[in-house]
Amino acid sequence: xxxxxxxxxxxxxxxxxxxxxxxxxxxxxxxxxxxxxxxxxxxxxxxxxxxxxxxxxxxxxxxxxxxxxxxxxxxxxxxxxxxxxxxxxxxxxxxxxxxxxxxxxxxxxxxxxxxxxxxxxxxxxxxxxxxxxxxxxxxxxxxxxxxxxxxxxxxxxxxxxxxxxxxxxxxxxxxxxxxxxxxxxxxxxxxxxxxxxxxxxxxxxxxxxxxxxxxxxxxxxxxxxxxxxxxxxxxxx
Amino acid sequence: xxxxxxxxxxxxxxxxxxxxxxxxxxxxxxxxxxxxxxxxxxxxxxxxxxxxxxxxxxxxxxxxxxxxxxxxxxxxxxxxxxxxxxxxxxxxxxxxxxxxxxxxxxxxxxxxxxxxxxxxxxxxxxxxxxxxxxxxxxxxxx
Numbered sequence: 001x002x003x004x005x006x007x008x009x010x011x012x013x014x015x016x017x018x019x020x021x022x023x024x025x026x027x028x029x030x031x032x033x034x035x036x037x038x039x040x041x042x043x044x045x046x047x048x049x050x051x052x053x054x055x056x057x058x059x060x061x062x063x064x065x066x067x068x069x070x071x072x073x074x075x076x077x078x079x080x081x082x083x084x085x086x087x088x089x090x091x092x093x094x095x096x097x098x099x100x101x102x103x104x105x106x107x108x109x110x111x112x113x114x115x116x117x118x119x120x121x122x123x124x125x126x127x128x129x130x131x132x133x134x135x136x137x138x139x140x141x142x143x144x145x146x147x148x149x150x151x152x153x154x155x156x157x158x159x160x161x162x163x164x165x166x167x168x169x170x171x172x173x174x175x176x177x178x179x180x181x182x183x184x185x186x187x188x189x190x191x192x193x194x195x196x197x198x199x200x201x202x203x204x205x206x207x208x209x210x211x212x213x214x215x216x217x218x219x220x221x222x223x224x225x226x227x228x229x230x231x232x233x234x235x236x237x
Numbered sequence: 238x239x240x241x242x243x244x245x246x247x248x249x250x251x252x253x254x255x256x257x258x259x260x261x262x263x264x265x266x267x268x269x270x271x272x273x274x275x276x277x278x279x280x281x282x283x284x285x286x287x288x289x290x291x292x293x294x295x296x297x298x299x300x301x302x303x304x305x306x307x308x309x310x311x312x313x314x315x316x317x318x319x320x321x322x323x324x325x326x327x328x329x330x331x332x333x334x335x336x337x338x339x340x341x342x343x344x345x346x347x348x349x350x351x352x353x354x355x356x357x358x359x360x361x362x363x364x365x366x367x368x369x370x371x372x373x374x375x376x377x378x379x
Contacts, residue, residue: 025319026319028319028341029248029251029340031341032248032317032319032340033248033250033254035341036251036255036258039258039344040254040257040258043261066254070250113294114292114293114294116294
């Protein structure tokens, strides 16, 4: 648990805060739409009473459906947030990286949208699992997405911007590949590990980063397969 | 005369329902789903007030507020936000926001704020006209 506590430093807290802010903002928007729909139902009732007419059942049905849709959106978001909140419950465990990418994509949807970016996740051809701290993996993926969005910020606003996340072919070497579209300007050097804090994150999950062969993104991969990693000495204390 | 309002939010469903409810209260409502679109609309049309989400994709809320105020200084801008920190509220008010309301907002309060905003805008316009007249009189009247 001592290692796990390392994440509860300022960076980990800042990450938790950023995700919480995005989620609560989304929740407020869902509530605002529910509130306005409820208000619309109220308006319908007042109008019907004032004009001594029955409430239009089709309109009332449409409003009710809209409320249900927003409740479903809010419920999905709360489920994701709950899973995220419990990511600190366990010490090192087997983590499904693909699942973690989907979790981050859902939680950070608002942040990604704010960059005018569309994120797509290609299903992993083989299971992409590794022994790691769940919270650390989530933090790393979040930073990867954030960095990719920042790189694409330099692209003209009206261009369709995309981040594609895919996974490696070897189940023994977990690999996350990030492809950017459009391709950043020639000579871009913003590799994910430019920042010391990100290098620390990579260390925590025993991964390194390299530019991909086509120059339109980067890949994160495990330095050693899990069986070797588990028997090795911890990298940092 | 009814208030003419530009409603700006990236949640299209919110725009749709809010505009319907505001129109039912006698307001004339136009909508935009981004600050950029709002700025483009402001070049072509005039409004009594803008009701704008503070955080939308693209232009940052503070930047949008600055741009709108530089384009139309007399325009009253009511910000709607999912969260309202003291710092952001103070910053927005310093730049010239009329009010900052938290979502979900009470429509009757919003309608009252819009009505007040229109009256405030009229005062600003009247004051500007008076100053212009004063200036002309000073220059030509001796």
